[in-house]
Every structure is written in structure tokens, then in C-alpha cells.
Amino acid sequence: xxxxxxxxxxxxxxxxxxxxxxxxxxxxxxxxxxxxxxxxxxxxxxxxxxxxxxxxxxxxxxxxxxxxxxxxxxxxxxxxxxxxxxxxxxxxxxxxxxxxxxxxxxxxxxxxxxxxxxxxxxxxxxxxxxxxxxxxxxxxxxxxxxxxxxxxxxxxxxxxxxxxxxxxxxxxxxxxxxxxxxxxxxxxxxxxxxxxxxxxxxxxxxxxxxxxxxxxxxxxxxxxxxxxxxxxxxxxxxxxxxxxxxxxxxxxxxxxxxxxxxxxxxxxxxxxxxxxxxxxxxxxxxxxxxxxxxxxxxxxxxxxxxxxxxxxxxxxxxxxxxxxxxxxxxxxxxxxxxxxxxxxxxxxxxxxxxxxxxxxxxxxxxxxxxxxxxxxxxxxxxxxxxxxxxxxxxxxxxxxxxxxxxxxxxxxxxxxxxxxxxxxxxxxxxxxxxxxxxxxxxxxxxxxxxxxxxxxxxxxxxxxxxxxxxxxxxxxxxxxxxxxxxxxxxxxxxxxxxxxxxxxxxxxxxxxxxxxxxxxxxxxxxxxxxxxxxxxxxxxxxxxxxxxxxxxxxxxxxxxxxxxxxxxxxxxxxxxxxxxxxxxxxxxxxxxxxxxxxxxxxxxxxxxxxxxxxxxxxxxxxxxxxxxxxxxxxxxxxxxxxxxxxxxxxxxxxxxxxxxxxxxxxxxxxxxxxxxxxxxxxxxxxxxxxxxxxxxxxxxxxxxxxxxxxxxxxxxxxxxxxxxxxxxxxxxxxxxxxxxxxxxxxxxxxxxxxxxxxxxxxxxxxx
Numbered sequence: 047x048x049x050x051x052x053x054x055x056x057x058x059x060x061x062x063x064x065x066x067x068x069x070x071x072x073x074x075x076x077x078x079x080x081x082x083x084x085x086x087x088x089x090x091x092x093x094x095x096x097x098x099x100x101x102x103x104x105x106x107x108x109x110x111x112x113x114x115x116x117x118x119x120x121x122x123x124x125x126x127x128x129x130x131x132x133x134x135x136x137x138x139x140x141x142x143x144x145x146x147x148x149x150x151x152x153x154x155x156x157x158x159x160x161x162x163x164x165x166x167x168x169x170x171x172x173x174x175x176x177x178x179x180x181x182x183x184x185x186x187x188x189x190x191x192x193x194x195x196x197x198x199x200x201x202x203x204x205x206x207x208x209x210x211x212x213x214x215x216x217x218x219x220x221x222x223x224x225x226x227x228x229x230x231x232x233x234x235x236x237x238x239x240x241x242x243x244x245x246x247x248x249x250x251x252x253x254x255x256x257x258x259x260x261x262x263x264x265x266x267x268x269x270x271x272x273x274x275x276x277x278x279x280x281x282x283x284x285x286x287x288x289x290x291x292x293x294x295x296x297x298x299x300x301x302x303x304x305x306x307x308x309x310x311x312x313x314x315x316x317x318x319x320x321x322x323x324x325x326x327x328x329x330x331x332x333x334x335x336x337x338x339x340x341x342x343x344x345x346x347x348x349x350x351x352x353x354x355x356x357x358x359x360x361x362x363x364x365x366x367x368x369x370x371x372x373x374x375x376x377x378x379x380x381x382x383x384x385x386x387x388x389x390x391x392x393x394x395x396x397x398x399x400x401x402x403x404x405x406x407x408x409x410x411x412x413x414x415x416x417x418x419x420x421x422x423x424x425x426x427x428x429x430x431x432x433x434x435x436x437x438x439x440x441x442x443x444x445x446x447x448x449x450x451x452x453x454x455x456x457x458x459x460x461x462x463x464x465x466x467x468x469x470x471x472x473x474x475x476x477x478x479x480x481x482x483x484x485x486x487x488x489x490x491x492x493x494x495x496x497x498x499x500x501x502x503x504x505x506x507x508x509x510x511x512x513x514x515x516x517x518x519x520x521x522x523x524x525x526x527x528x529x530x531x532x533x534x535x536x537x538x539x540x541x542x543x544x545x546x547x548x549x550x551x552x553x554x555x556x557x558x559x560x561x562x563x564x565x566x567x568x569x570x571x572x573x574x575x576x577x578x579x580x581x582x583x584x585x586x587x588x589x590x591x592x593x594x595x596x597x598x599x600x601x602x603x604x605x606x607x608x609x610x611x612x613x614x615x616x617x618x619x620x621x622x623x624x625x626x627x628x629x630x631x632x633x634x635x636x637x638x639x640x641x642x643x644x645x646x647x648x649x650x651x652x653x654x655x656x657x658x659x660x661x662x663x664x665x666x667x668x669x670x671x672x673x674x675x676x677x678x679x680x681x682x683x684x685x686x687x688x689x690x691x692x693x694x695x696x697x698x699x700x701x702x703x704x705x706x707x708x709x710x711x712x713x714x715x716x717x718x719x720x721x722x723x724x725x726x727x728x729x730x731x732x733x734x735x736x737x738x739x740x741x742x743x744x745x746x747x748x749x750x751x752x753x754x755x756x757x758x759x760x761x762x763x764x765x766x767x768x769x770x771x772x773x774x775x776x777x778x779x780x781x782x783x784x785x786x787x788x789x790x791x792x793x794x795x796x797x798x799x800x801x802x803x804x805x806x807x808x809x810x811x812x813x
Contacts, residue, residue: 167429174349174428193342196275203263203276207283211255218247226300234461237304244299245291252287256280275338282334289325293318296450306453310377313370320366324359331355332435353428360424364417371413378409437512444510452499459495463488469551476558480551487543494536527598534596542589549581576633576658621676622659628675629658637681643754645682647673685753688727691760693749695767696742698777703735706745709774713766714749722762725755742779 222243229236260280263272291299297314298305305314332355340348423442427434469480509516519525553574591601638644638661642653649671651663661678663671697706714730717723728750737744751759771778 167425171353171428174353176346176350196273196342199263199267199273200275200279202266203259203272204279204283206262207255207259207280210258211251211287214251214254215248218251219244222247240300241295241304245295248291248294248299252284252291255287256284259283274341275334278334278337279330282330285333286326286329289329290322293321293325296453297321306450306457308453308457313373313377316366316370316373320362320369324362324366327355327362328359331359352431356424356427360420363420367413367416367420374409441510441512445507448503448506448510452503455495455499459492463492469548473548473552474555475548475551476554477551479554480547483547483550484543531597535593538589538593538596542585546582546585550578553578576630621674624676625659625674628678629660632675632678632681633658638683642686643684645684646678646680647671649673650682684756687753689751689753689756691749691751691756691763692746693760693763693767694736694744694746695771696739696744696779697771698741698779699743701743701776703743703745705774705776706743706771707732707734709770709776710745710747710767713763713770714747716766716770717749717759717763720762722755722759725752725759727751741781 225243226240229240260272260276263276296306297318298307298311302311302314307314307317309317332352335355336348336352339351423434423438426438467481467484469475469477505516508514516525520529557574591604594604595601632638633656638646638653638656640653640656643651644653644661644663646661646663649663649665651665651669651671653661654664654670655662660672660674663673665671693710695706695710697703710732711730718726726749731748731750733746733748735743736746749756749759749763768778
């Protein structure tokens, strides 16, 4: 039965169930499964069947007489009722449930069981150790001549194997020195190649030591003379060598470099030395010394030797854990400046992905977990040696493999996090923005990797130690559905992130490669920003919904709740929605841009900020206005494509209109000789006389300018018009007032003309 070997502690219960089932089948089996003796009895019974009718008649006749008599029949019925009542009461008393045990009784039972098991282990430990005394009390006879005869070939084989292995390792490592120097620092592929070369060299050296020692032993001592003890030693030598290679690979097989374990060099060196020694003690002790002792002395002495080996290994393991913990604490207490820097670029990223409190807690907890593991393994090894080798050994190997693979995944993810993600050259994207956007998710991805690795290791540990049957759960419907949902959700999230980065980078690329006015247009920047936000919101909403649905979460209530919430928000924020909708259409129609001089909501000023909800203007006096789009009925833009400066000059009625026009043309010619010439798009557009005022003839001209330059050009042109008018003595009329002082006694009148200039000057729109 597979699960009996997997869970040995259930073997007794299972065997009892089998015994009960067998007894049931033997007792109540079918007729066709009877033994020959039962068949004989059946034949005898069939011979007697002929006499059964007579006996039945003898029983039925008195019963018929009782049933015919009414009084006798009533007495029979009462007797049967009393018998039935007594039987029911007896069954009720028999089936009455026992009172459940109290907590104190349960604790007492557990304590008693624990004490009994502890005493059994102690008695077994003492009994196993007592076997050593048989070596000295004469109960075990030792054939020293045979022992010497077996020991000499064994020592020779051991010396040959160790010497050849050490020599081959030295030769191969020397041969690997040139490629190691050439490939050092050449990247991940070179590092993998170096590690593979060194692992291959270690395997070849171990193979040479193993096979050459066996061949030389057969050659030296004759064919067929290799003893079982030599074979035991060579097998233990091979297993210990493979274990040492694995430990060296994890801690840095290339002279301590390129380790799979992300620890300091001192920690790795200590772990490598202590791990190889401890594994060698256990492997050689259990695979070689104990079987050899059983064969040379006795099984009692072998059990005693096994207890001694387990005890030494447990003490050495506790000492190693304490040394590693002390070294780790010493390194943690060092100042930050004196701590060793991470050997790989990705190590720092992986360390930063794990929160500092978690790292500190793990540093404090792991030694106690190791102590508990050593203690539990020691007790199991003493009480149930076979269970220790089969179950504990296998679970330990699975746990170690899970930790190593988890470390590999973390190292690989840390290495990949240091690489720059480049967009394909054929895609029209902003390459730098694409790379920076994806890089911003690296810390989050590393945290997710940490979590997944930790959960995977925990699942392997729980399954390996038979705490939870993770394999059966994963094969079940719920487990497989959950794993598939998590995988699909992660893929959806990654795809959404990549799509977001591609869309945003494409928008940035479009903004950077826009030509002409579109390059600096706030409209394009606003529309692209709106598109970018819309893409982000759509990916978050739809990607999140799809990911939740893949996890088995019903998103129907979420959609219904979102609809109700949206309806409530819509009723409560109608003004806001109106602002946004108006802003969208204003942007689509390109009504205004940042930097334009516009009139909106009865205010004229420069647009300093433009959002989907409002526009911010600063007027000529420096006042900052925020105008919601819902209050904007019309937009007047003074800077769209081109502008005009309207110059309207009034001359006296006595002056010639042609002279006034000539003066304005001359002023324009002088203006074209100034720095304002690039801002003037067309020649002077003379409109002529536009009106006859109370005191002046109005002549109007228009200058077409670049957008936003009409005020600068207009001020310069007005100044030049005044200058030319003065040079040509063309009067620019202004209001006159005559002061009448009355008449004197002689009838004379004194008139004193007084010129009064209007204080107001014409204002220019937009200034």
C-alpha cells in the first residue's frame, strides 16, 4: 500500500483493519467459498433435512391450540409485550452514549502518553547502548585474525580511493584555471559555463576515485577477493562524494564564487565545511560502519554504534547551527559601511524586495527551527531508525531541494531585474519611456516572486513532512482550479502592464515626433494625456475584472454595485460631469491652448492651465481666474493662426485725407525697418475714411501680424504714426474748450481759449 509506506505511523491501524476484514470474510463468507470441511457439514445437514418436517409439525401443533383459545392467546400477547419492553429498555441502556471526556482528562491522557513514550525511548536508548558492553564482558567473541585480514584490504582500498580523488581534483582544477580566468566577469552564460565545468570536473574526479579504487583493489588482492566491506566503503564514498559536490555547488564550487546561496563568503565557507563533515559522518556511519559492525561483531553492537553515530551527528549539528547563527549575528551588527557588498547586481534588488522586518524575523527564528529539527530527527532516529531513514531522510532531501530551487529562482529574478528592457526597434515607441515604465514594476514583481517562492517552498515542506497532502489537493478539483486561476490572473496582469507601457510609450512618441504647431500645442498634449488616462483606467478596470473572474470570483455583483455607485455619483455630481463633457468638446474643437490670450466667461487673459474641468486665466492686472467649462458660453481666442492690429487715426477737418494716408503709409514703412518686420505677415491694409467725428476725420488701417504679436506691433506703429504726423504738421485734433468771462461796463467781451486734453487714452483690447 503506497500510503502505508508514506505514513508508517498509520501502519498499525491499517493492519488491524485488514485483520478485522479478514475475520469478517472468514466468518460470514458466501457458500461458494466454504472449505472442504464446511462442504462435508453441508452434506450432513442435507441428509438430515428429511426429518425436519416432522419436528416442525411437533412445534406448530401446540401453537395452533393456543391461538384457538382466546384466554391463552391474550396471555401469550401480554407475555410477548413484556418481553419486548424489557428488550427495548436493555437496548436503550446499552446504547446510552458515554459522557465526553473533560479537558483535564484529555490533558492527563496526553501527558500520560507522552511520559510513556519518553520512557520507552529512554529504555530503548539504554538497551541500544548496552550492546557496547558486550565487547568487553566477553559475550561477543571477536576473531582478531579475521578482523585484521578484513581490515588491511579495506584500509588499502580507502587510501587508494581518497588519494586518487584528491589527485584528480587537483589536476582538473589546475586545468580549469585558464578558462576560469578568461570567463570571469563575462556575464551569466559564462558563469553557468564555469559552474558546469567545475561540477563536471568534480564528478569525473569522484568517478576516477571510485572505479579506479575498485579496479586496483581487485588487481592487488586478486579477482573475486573484493570483500563486502570494501564494497560498503566504496558505496558510502560515492554517496558522500556526490553530497559534497552538491554542497560545494550551492556554496560556490568555483573557488567559492558563483554560489547558489546568497550569503556572505564567510557564511558559505562555514556552511560548506560543516555540511560536508556532517554528511560524511552520517553517510559513512550508517552506510558503512554500522553494517560492517553488524557483520564483524553482532547486531546488538551495531545498534549501539548507530546510537553513538546519531548522537555525535546531533551534537555536531547543534554546534554548527550555533556557529552559523553567531556569525550571522556578528555580520548583522557590523556598521553598514563595513558590511560586504552584494556579489551580484541582482542580490541587492532581491534583498530590497523582502521587507526588513521579515528578514530580521527570519534571522531570529531559523536557528530555533534548526534546533527543533535536529532534536526531532535525533529522537526519531533512536526510536524508529527505519522510519528515520525512509521518511525523515526523504523529507529532508525534498526540503533541501526546494530551498535550493527557490534560491535559484530568486537569483535568476534578481539578475533579470538588473537588465534593461528594450522595445523592439520596429515599434513606434518612446524607447526610454517604455523601459522606465516597465522598470518601475521591478520591485513589485520581485515581491511577488518572493511570495510565490515562499509559498512553493512551504507547500513542498508540508507535503514532504506529511503534514498536508499538497499533491492530492493539487490533483483535486479545487486545487487545480486555484492554481490555474492564479496562473491565468498573473498572465493577465503582466499582459495589462505590457499593454499599458506600450500604449503610453506610443503616445509619448507621438507627442515627441509631432511637427509644427502640433508639437507645442496644448491641445495635443491634453488629448494625449486624456487618451493615456483612458487607456490606464480601461486596463485597470477590465484587466482587474478578468483577473478576478479567473480566480473564481463572481464579478456580477461587482458590476451591479459599480453601476449603482456610478448612478449615485452621476446624480450628485452633475455639475462636475457637465464641466468634464464641456472640457472634452472644447479640447476636441481646439478652442484654446496654454499660452493663448482668450476671453471666456466674461474674463480676458492668458491661459496658464487647462484641464478637462476648467481653464485658468491670468488677466492684464495679474489676477488669476479659474473658470469651470460649464460657465463658458463662448470662447474668444486672440491667437489663432494670425491677428490684426487696427489703427484708427483722427485728423483735423482742415487737413487733407491723402496727406493723412501718406503719413500712415510712411509710418508703416518705418515699422518694416525695425525688429518687428518678421511679425508682420502682409503689407499695410488701408481702409480709408471710416467716419466723420465731431472734431476729426477718422482714417483706419489694418496690419496683419503673427498670433500674439498684434499688441507689440500696434504700440510701435502708433508711436511711429504720431512721429510722422508731427513731422508733416498734420494736426491730430483734440477737444477744445472756450471760457466765456462775460462783458464789462464798456460792453467789451474777454474770451480766453483754454485747451484741455482728455485724460483718457484709447485702450487696446487684450492689454
